[in-house]
Amino acid sequence: MNVLIIEDENLAAEKLEQMLKKYDSKLHVLANLTSVQETVDWLREKPSPDLIMMDIRIDDGLCFEIFQQIEVSSPVIFTTAYDQYAIKAFEVHSIDYLLKPIQYEKLVQSMEKLKRLQSGFQREPNGLNVDQILSAIQENQTAYKSRFLVKAGTKIKSIKTEQIAYIYTERKLNLLVTNKGDKYPLDQSLDDLIQVLDPQLFFRANRQLILHIDAVSEIHPYFKGRVKLQVSPDLDSEIIISSEKTPLFKAWLDQ
Template sequence: MIHKTFIIVEDEIRSGEMLRDLFLELRPEWKMLAHLKSIEETVDWFNSHEQPDLVFMDIELADGNCFNIFSEIKITCGIIFTTAYSEFALKAFEQNSIDYLLKPIKARELERAILKLEQLLEFIEQQSNQFFDYQHLAKLLSKPTVYRQRFMISRNDSFMKLDVKDVAHFVSDNRVTTAVTFDNKHHIISQSLDKTEQELDPVMFFRANRQTILNIEAVDQFESYFGGKLAVRLKTDPKEKIIISQAKAAAFKSWINS
């Protein structure tokens, strides 16, 4: 008998165990392959294993927002997101999402999500096992995204407006996010780099690494770096090198060439 397989990405061990037990109670014929607890662990697992049939993925992990995973690897199987925060719902469905479950997860809601998955898997089998593009389906069903246009910046006892188009890059240091403008002025943004990334137009901005988001207008040139990485030089500071990992190099080139 060939078992369908699943993994759980959840940094809270007890929550992961409860989800596993609840799912296997509803579908005992499935086989769990792994319980992963971080972005880094998940990326490493997908780089060394075949894709499972299903991923349960918590959005807020110990080492950051789970959407960082999708900038490192391509997941082609179905995903059911789990979280205690409803604000991420729309972003979730922009990735290969089958469903979105709020914690604490109830059996009837999990059953509904499983039925949706099974219907999709049956459809794929009827299409001669061709890959079904969940991400494309999610985009067709989702509303058009409205991206952030400006930030309100606090300066002593007053405030100023900072247009997003004027930001050459965003950088995070010790959990403090700074917007660096094309005229090399630095402004502290009162939110995380992960949240900032979610609000920016991906046509104009690229998450180069865990510390940096680049504006395409700020990119001067880039060159090959050791280990298959890329070194990007900015118009605002030609001496500085922004390093892009080998895993993200192809995505960066595609972004530049789009």
């Protein structure tokens, strides 16, 4: 079986490939693509794979834009962190899906379902009602902040959330730190901020710190089931994840 993976997180793609090969050692992963445009170009040039494993949110947008640009004739298993209600749209169209973090047992169930369907599967468009699926997702997902207006001297700057490395409290002052190391004060409390930030991208490490997933550079085992983090840019104070939060943190980081 030839499989195409569409996933913009390298670790997630590698883990998915490992699980697929555990299920079938003869399975061949053709490529791991990370964006809508890259996928459209690949599918235009290459023969259709036997299966596409497709993340919903990728580098340059939602994966459904692929179906709006090109006819997809391969069966698709979506990987997603969207809630169950939004996923009902997938079930209407008999599209299988895996909730992140992906469990091997769930992957096996999806692959077995594909086997059952393959005997009657024709290489025709999947018949996706893209508008209906997008509408279900848009109606049910929270509108998270995409940028912050911050003060920079006498100016006001707009900082996109993907530029944020972390937000932390120091001497009762909340500071937004960009991935370039620039610091800007924020008026909102961390309690309020964590409510408006995408939980796929941001994690409340402790009472003083909210992390962006790309800011975590190293993880070290610590005492009594805790972990100690190294982030980029560096933060002077130690970052310790409690033993209670460590499983949640690892699941978040491994999505």
